[in-house]
Amino acid sequence: MKKIFLVILFLCFIFCGCGKKQPKSDVLSEIYKRDKIIVGVREDAAPFGYRDEKGNLLGFDIELARTIAKSLLGNETKVEFVPVTASNRIMKLASGEVDMLVAAMSITRQRQQILNFSIPYYIAGQAIMVNSDSKATSLSDFENQRLIIVFGSTSERNLRSNVPGISVLGFKGYDEAYKALKAKQANGMIADDTILLRYIIRDKSVRLLKKRYSKEPYAVVFRKEPESERLLQQVDYIMDNLKKTGKLDKMLEKWQITSD
Numbered sequence: 001m002k003k004i005f006l007v008i009l010f011l012c013f014i015f016c017g018c019g020k021k022q023p024k025s026d027v028l029s030e031i032y033k034r035d036k037i038i039v040g041v042r043e044d045a046a047p048f049g050y051r052d053e054k055g056n057l058l059g060f061d062i063e064l065a066r067t068i069a070k071s072l073l074g075n076e077t078k079v080e081f082v083p084v085t086a087s088n089r090i091m092k093l094a095s096g097e098v099d100m101l102v103a104a105m106s107i108t109r110q111r112q113q114i115l116n117f118s119i120p121y122y123i124a125g126q127a128i129m130v131n132s133d134s135k136a137t138s139l140s141d142f143e144n145q146r147l148i149i150v151f152g153s154t155s156e157r158n159l160r161s162n163v164p165g166i167s168v169l170g171f172k173g174y175d176e177a178y179k180a181l182k183a184k185q186a187n188g189m190i191a192d193d194t195i196l197l198r199y200i201i202r203d204k205s206v207r208l209l210k211k212r213y214s215k216e217p218y219a220v221v222f223r224k225e226p227e228s229e230r231l232l233q234q235v236d237y238i239m240d241n242l243k244k245t246g247k248l249d250k251m252l253e254k255w256q257i258t259s260d
Contacts, residue, residue, distance in 0.1 A: 036079065
């Protein structure tokens with residue numbers, strides 16, 4: 001009987017414990033506890049995030065993440081980078097795989113409903129890249145034609161609202177989309193100008209149209225939850241200090257990014 005009683009008591013303890021939701025930990029406290037910050041970054045969005053020929057992660061966003069790590073933990077190496085894409089970055093943040101995103105991600109009203117953003121660190125603009133032999137000069141020239149986008153970006157929504165008759169061809173990453181343009185699977189490719197510029201610099205067979213079709217403020221991204229609020233406040237403080245001291249402009253200049 002004693003053994004049966006102990007088994008019943010143990011089962012009650014297990015099931016009662018499972019029925020209670022454990023309180024979520026404050027993200028900043030978790031960072032201090034593990035002595036490391038986990039950041040989602042791009043590896044296909046130079047000059048913000050990319051890999052060099054040796055496979056090292058480089059770019060403005062990488063340096064900004066290291067600067068945040070140094071401010072929070074006293075050492076810029078106390079950061080773990082998790083590669084993300086335009087299409088999976090929100091999922092990786094929401095799942096808790098990363099503490100925050102520094103991933104060339106722009107602020108939109110739609111995203112603000114489910115995410116929190118820091119002070120912007122750069123204002124990009126969407127542009128159209130075409131093959132050099134294209135006769136297109138503006139977005140209106142693509143009516144009833146096909147333009148390439150990258151899934152998860154703001155490009156598709158902007159296209160649909162400006163040129164309803166346009167056909168869209170989507171890809172997961174920018175390099176894949178660029179190769180499709182080169183293969184003439186579409187008439188052009190739309191993305192943030194800062195991302196497209198890296199292709200223009202190294203490949204004279206493509207060019208950018210002059211007009212910019214949006215203002216895209218890039219910011220650090222957090223889960224929209226009370227547990228992330230202290231981390232957001234700390235990052236905003238760091239960002240504000242970088243702007244006031246001129247360090248942010250120097251970082252942008254280092255990576256050859258023109259700030260508005």
